Amino acid sequence: MNSTTKCFAMNIILLSFLPILPSSTSIAIGSIKPNQPMRDGDVLLSSNKIFALGFFSLANSRNRYVGVWYNKVPNQTIVWVANRDNPIIPVTDNNASGVGLLAVHGNGGLVIYGKDQNTPLWSANVSVSSPNNSMTAKLLDTGNLVLLEEDNGLSQGVLWQGFDHPTNTLLPFVKLGLDRRSKLNRFLTSWKSQDDPGTGNYGPSGFPQVFLYKGQAPLWRAGSWIGERLSGVPNMPYNFIFNITFVNNQDELYIVDGITNKSIFSRMVLEESGVLVRSIWHDQGQQWIKYLSAPEGLCDEYGKCGANGNCDPSNVGKFECTCLPGYEPKSPPDWYLRDASGGCVRKNEVSICGNGDGFLKVERVKVPDSSKALVNMNLSWKACPQECLRNCSCKAYAKADERWGGFGCVTWHGDLMDTRTFSNAGQDLYVRVDAIVLAQYAKSNGSLSKKGKLAISLVSVLVFLLLVVPISYWLVRRKRKGKQRQNKYSPRVTTRSTYFEDSTAELDESSMHSDIPFFDLTTIAAATDNFSLTNMLGKGGFGSVYKGVLCNGKEVAVKRLAKHSGQGIEEFKNEVVLIAKLQHRNLVRILGYCVQDEEKMLIYEYVQNKSLDSFIFNDTKRALLDWTVRFGIIYGIARGILYLHQDSRLRIIHRDLKASNVLLDASMNPKISDFGMARIFKGDQSDADTNRVVGT
Template sequence: MNTEKGLVYALLLLFLLQVSTCLNILNQNNTIKDGDLLVSSGKMFTLDFFSLGNSSHRYVGIWYSQISEQTVVWLANRERPISGTSGALSIDSDGNLVLHETSGSFIVWSTNVSSVLSNYSTTAQLMDSGNLILVQDFNERVIWQSFDYPTDTLLPFMKLGLKRKTGLNRFLTSWKSPEDPTPGNCSYRIDPTGYTQLLLYKDGVPYWRAGSWTGDRWSGVPEMTRFYIFNISFVYDPEEVSIMYGAINASITRMVVNESGSLRRSTWHDQDRRWIEFWFAPKDQCDYYGKCGPNSNCNPYNTGQFECTCLPGFEPKSPTDWYLRDGSAGCIRRGGVSVCRSGEGFVRVARVKVPDTSKALANMSLNLKECEEECLRDCSCTAYASASESLGGSECLIWHGNLVDTRTYTDSGQDLYVRVDAIELPRHRKTRSLSQKAMVAIIVVSILTALLLAGFLYGLAIKKRKDRRSHNPQVSDMTSSTYFIGPQCVKDRSDEPRGNRDVPLFDLSTVASATNNFSVLNKLGRGGFGSVYKGVMDNGMEIAVKRLSKHSGQGVKEFKNEVRLIAKLQHRNLVRILGCCVEEDEKMLIYEYLPNKSLDTFLFDKTKRLLPDWRKRFEIASGVARGLLYLHQDSRLQIIHRDLKASNILLDAAMNPKISDFGMARVCGRDQIRGNTNRVVGTYGYMSPEYAMEGISSIKSDVYSFGVLLLEVISGKRNGAYYHESPSSLVGHAWELWKEGNCEDVIDESMGDSCTKEEALRCIQIGLLCVQEFADDRPDMSTVVFMLANKDVVLPSPKRPAYVFKSKHHGANLSTNDKPASGNDVTISMLEGR
């Protein structure tokens, strides 16, 4: 299709060349009228009159001659278009290039060059670089060029920057829209104030910062070292500050600032007849200027966490906002302590884009050590860094006041040294390394101590076991187990034959220290039973702490139940408990920390839903199915989860799913088909009808919940979402499409080509089998796992599901899941009365 388009375009261009006046140069003896062309000598670029879209407005501009689509790189009269075809471009008596209307003397645009040599003739010529130049004939001096007045496009060998003496400032400005070249609200320019840097502005304020020059690149563009098609020239002297990209080969390449506030670099691929983009900015949340406010650092690689952190010595100005993941207020000095006292120093923040340098001072005669001393002598100095990467870290940058727009990179960036007071400094200072002999000695002693302690504990356990047998020979030591929960213990009289394990007890002081005293910055989420915090133990291990609220609906019974059950369960698709803490009036569970949070944060987020493709979604669904199968059939206890939903599926670093939240789980006997309860717990929208309405729970209740979850994984929509303004839930929507034979509409379009259509349709059918109205019709989880793993097995046709339509009455809306109260990231559920 592109080849045909290119052929048509080439024939059209050939026709225009034949019927139009085609010039190589423009002098005072000729004129370019609408329909005539000015072509560069190598036929790389063409200048002529053209219109945009369906408009009758005419512009004079430059575009690529050899590209199959009219790609405009420069316009003369972008602010003053001509109506109709009455325009003409010529050189006037003063030697200026002027655009006017032939029907009158009205000048639309002019080069407006003031020259004392006006008695000499001039010539205009379009170069193969795309530069339109105006030359004085007698000495061939360029007195004006279009490269000094760019529009939205940067071409190779075009400069961005400032001529200090004349005040000429070359910068890019976006169009208002694809069909309106009038200057828009985005511009890309060099800011010479303070220490020179390059910024993208939107609506007159910084939007993205390329940063300061480090010797090889802009500090905010680490990819520049991989721009192999360019020779980059940066000039910083009393005459000029500018940047120029020279193309190494004959590649057709350009950079454009568009109306939405995005910079795009691309090259023309002649074989495919299209532009191929190889770089753009901004890329992520941390690229946006001042994303986290002053005195903060933005780290987009904090997987599953808030990307904003305060710089050393600072704390959030508004902890409430940071809890809500809004860091725009930034950070202030911790405790309001000033930084001009004895004993203060600097903390290194590695691999960052250094802060906004518009208020920074540069001293190129100081090395890094001298830079530190200079900053320390000045009470208003807040940070320092090396200005250059290419000179071995020499040259000095010093900041005063707030530090704005700092962000972290993974494998590049500079070191920033932030000033902190004497109280703050020890918190960040690393312990001095011990000598090798001392380290070896400590390791040996530690191992021996551990072995002796283990032997002692083992002997003590054997002795207790023998004592217990001697006192009660009728009771086997395998029929009871004790799970330590703080000062209390829970006796488990289950029939589990072996494999019980004690749950380690954590001291309250240890948990408080790991979570920074339950800091709001460590909070991962909040639900009906309390809050969940991230913690880091002294050995570096990351943990998740579920801290029950003192007024929580989950009492000691549910707390003990969760510990008792999950301590016995060991499966790769179940969250792992590390311990618990019951001290004073605190009740806490300590789990493994899973960095990617819960499944719902990916499925129902417009941006994050793009990350798990179909293969990963299928793997997540299969993993959840295997975890449920273990609970129902393969574990030592038969367990009904009773609160399976997307927010209770946690994801580890590799996006492997782990079922969490066993506070509402229930143990069934091996011969027990179902149970009754007078208290219904869980989340509406995932509840089976027999459980929600009659309190009858069984393993088939979990199967129903899995079916809803599977449909959500495929569609990327909550079960409570409305479809086409009808009262149908996701389950009802999928059922109606199934009956019509049009289930493809259920599939999340954001998965694109990664989705295997046949496999997705098969999963929809499995989901509908799981949500059938009557429990006996639903498959068990062993059958579900088998169906998911064997695509050649013929599936039965599903029967009508429950809750096809959503009730309009509050309280009876059993099929909705409008942001369930357990909106936390770890293991907190919602209690619902019948």
């Protein structure tokens, strides 16, 4: 070997063992290349500077980590950590930083070094497909750190990406689930603590269901995908902000949480306590606002009521656990002590196969754990009961997909675990029971024995002779008075109506009476929990508006006129008749009315997002109204007004259009409401006089 060769070889050896010193100043870089590593203090920014990648330490720790955070959020919010279980240990107590290095080279692809820069602390563990190719690491505006393979500067594809290895945070567009080709399973795991991002005890897994585990034990089950949401998340945010997609094919099985407005920062974090929290960044308030969280209720605990039990949180003052139809507590003494962990077993241990057995419906539930259930997506919903009856091991069935009236069939063939009831959502579960239980439920729904019918008949005759005849005369007179009162307030247009009297428009005879359903006062009181303040949606000059749930589960909005409100009976009749005759997607739909004693109420369809003014005059909600949403609202209001002025059979002027009278549904579609001040015009009429000033 000549002297030149010896000198060159020595230089190589020296370079390989010399420590790479940290830079003295922080540098913002756009990529990491084999000859351009990132040192502790440097920051890798995404193209629009939304996210940043660099070295960081947590509040009460001197250890150094490499991670991604929001660059435009003042309070550093970490969303991904590379070396979460292998931190860079500080050289001395006074020097917690400066020794870290993130480099790209052929052995491992993307590598993190600490003090010993011959032994990596963390590696992406990938290599290029060809020795002639190179690698470049970049940070995308989605927060995804990608390692690209390049051939002479041309990208050959993604070798590795951080989104395939999420930590405790789920960002928009991160796939959660299984890649069947590479066997890669993407899931979240909590941090050990706020000062230690290491792998914690909590993590969701288990598709086609979503589970939250504590160690190896299931803590909460979000359920399986049923078309538009997970079965165990009735309030899943599928609206104008979020766009949730579920994919299940031969290559992949995952759920991805998209966002329609890229200017909104959203994240879902699995906290150290085992709670999954979705939040949105509020720029004006400079804080993260919680959107929803789970688990948060007593019945969210996995298997709270044991096998074949059902947890119902609405059992106020009672034990929340009950057995499913046809089952009874396995250990009654434990059940009385409110310990349902033993679950429920079949009553009488009789056969339920081919002996007159059938199904009983359990409404509004999170269906049982389907880990071992059978699914047939090609089976029609009507064929599902017979499919279950043909198999003696089948214990229950439900719809596989809730869309378009339901299709597909899910059948359970073992214990029914982790069933719970929701207040106003959920699926219908059909539980198989024997002929005896089926008959008992039929009797409880109105079928009586012969002795019972005879006893009731005898009692009825006695009551009629002793009580009914003497008071019948009084009841008839009271009924006549009630009819007179109801006729006085019935929603009909009369020639004495203030609003139609000064209008030159005429209504034909068919419009003189409305076919709107009449609701009894007791029905409305029950639906609104006796007009509870917790159900009040808003309050105006004419009274209050309450949210109600009818006995069939339908949500409604009840406008209750105050007894001394400014809106009189004429305005009330005006609003009922007008809305009943108007049909348009941008006008609120009336479902009925109630006039009883001094009460006057209108029952409307329930609109989820309340009124437009609740968004405009609220700093948090106003941030959600980007130009696309605002334009859609403006366009919808204009279409509604055009319909009133030009396209409807009755030409109507609203006369009280304002933000509080524009309601927004779940998709932010506007609906014009409150027609108490409206006025009808003739088709060829362009102006008219009024007897009084109205509007706001």
